[in-house]
Amino acid sequence: MITGADRTRRNDDTHTPLPRSFFDRPVLEVAPELLGRYLVRTAPDGRILLRITEVEAYAGESDPGSHAYRGRTQRNASMFGPPGHAYVYFIYGMWFSLNLVCGAEGHASGVLLRAGEVLTGEEHARKRRPKARNHSELAKGPARLATALDVDRTLNGTDVCTPDERAPLRILTGETCDAERLRSGPRTGVGGAGAVHPWRYWIDQDPTVSPYRPHQPRRRRKPLDSQGPTT
Numbered sequence: 001m002i003t004g005a006d007r008t009r010r011n012d013d014t015h016t017p018l019p020r021s022f023f024d025r026p027v028l029e030v031a032p033e034l035l036g037r038y039l040v041r042t043a044p045d046g047r048i049l050l051r052i053t054e055v056e057a058y059a060g061e062s063d064p065g066s067h068a069y070r071g072r073t074q075r076n077a078s079m080f081g082p083p084g085h086a087y088v089y090f091i092y093g094m095w096f097s098l099n100l101v102c103g104a105e106g107h108a109s110g111v112l113l114r115a116g117e118v119l120t121g122e123e124h125a126r127k128r129r130p131k132a133r134n135h136s137e138l139a140k141g142p143a144r145l146a147t148a149l150d151v152d153r154t155l156n157g158t159d160v161c162t163p164d165e166r167a168p169l170r171i172l173t174g175e176t177c178d179a180e181r182l183r184s185g186p187r188t189g190v191g192g193a194g195a196v197h198p199w200r201y202w203i204d205q206d207p208t209v210s211p212y213r214p215h216q217p218r219r220r221r222k223p224l225d226s227q228g229p230t231t
Contacts, residue, residue, distance in 0.1 A: 015172040020161045023083035027102040027109040031057035032182055032201045034100070034111055038119075038174035041149040042166060048121035048149055050139060051174060052113060054202040054209045056187045058099070060108035065187060065194025068108035079108035084161040086169055088146075088153050095143035098151045100160060100171065114142045114188070114200070117208045125149070136207040177203050188213050 058066040087099040099110040125148040139145040
């Protein structure tokens with residue numbers, strides 16, 4: 001793991017964008033191989049380099065946990081596009097999440113980026129995540145990651161394989177996760193038939209990895225006339 005002074009020396013100068021062929025494969029092959037890779041976010045206020053430490057795979061129309069399970073919509077159209085592009089969605093009316101599209105065009109699948117370690121550009125991430133208690137919490141969880149990197153729907157459909165260093169999002173070669181540190185298990189918050197798949201992957205003992213939380217059914221509010229007297 002990168003810590004202390006070593007973190008400040010990391011940059012993306014010696015790493016190249018992952019080729020589109022990397023993403024043009026089954027999502028269960030791509031997802032674990034994204035661990036340790038670098039995500040570069042270039043924004044008007046500066047650049048952030050992040051090492052990916054936790055992901056989840058979603059297998060499109062064959063996966064009950066996927067947004068594409070019931071087919072193509074205006075919201076999930078990017079998932080059906082060419083591989084190596086970003087799919088950004090808004091969840092619970094509060095947070096954005098960043099996914100990377102995988103597999104053949106027309107067959108939706110993608111990898112949700114759940115967590116990462118900010119290697120450079122921490123000052124920019126902290127401006128967006130001022131309540132983070134320490135370095136490890138800056139991008140610990142998909143909403144925090146997207147917030148720290150200033151990811152929103154304007155980046156939906158962005159090509160992450162481009163060689164253009166000015167591009168807002170790129171995935172670089174980075175490092176690879178040692179096999180002995182690779183872990184997998186159920187996806188966070190996924191219920192029903194999709195809960196059985198061990199399609200969450202993370203780097204063992206990395207402090208930036210988010211805690212696992214099982215699916216909790218959302219409670220429906222009782223009709224107003226059944227809630228009893230009010231004051």
